Amino acid sequence: MTSPAEVATRRAKVRRLAQGGASSRQIAAQVGVSKDTVLRDLAQDAPAEPTPETLAQTRAALRAQKLAQAEEAVSQASAAVQAVIAARPSHMITDDATARRWCGALRAAADELAAQADAFAEYYACATA
Template sequence: MRQLSQRGASLRDIASQLDISKDTARRDLAAAETTDATPVAPSVETPAQRQAHHVAQAETALRQLCDAAQAVDDATPAHTITDDATARRWARQLRDTAAQLSRAADAFATYYPAAVACDTEAGVSHRD
């Protein structure tokens, strides 16, 4: 939601894309701005602590990504009867998200080619 707002999307556009009401979008954006405005004391972390923090963030993000992908798969949007505008929005969101994930996977493969090679050699496919 915050990214859409930063890209200049209107409340109506944000609400439409996220399938929420304009009031919910307004409230959530206001809450996010309040959270952003809260001063945070500078942290004094060691490099090892920063690395551990980044690993934990990545683990959480990937777990959430897998959960979200499973939820979309379970919802079977391709087999859901809906109006044309919603179908176009869903198709656009799926394509855009797939492109983002493809870029992330490519970057990961660049930095960790051995990990990707292990999956390939083991016959593991993530595109079932």
């Protein structure tokens, strides 16, 4: 059975991770509890009746957080592409198994990135003009 002190410590950690932008699933994996436990822990700290102002601030903060995450992800993807270009794996002498693995990984990543770019262009047609 979990002691009240352990629960308080866990809830503090859950709160800190949530404030840092981690998702419920990420927090659950890091803390070693279920996603439902994370949601209950976060609900314990939430006001009973949020005001419209609080909801608007929360939504704005979540949008800003998601925007920052997307910006970082696009930046990291671009950096990864540049690293692959600089490494020139297609010019390396390697065994067939490694060549197949690299080719498959590059094609899968390219397909996923192309799908994301297509979805983005579909939603933001002005971005591709």
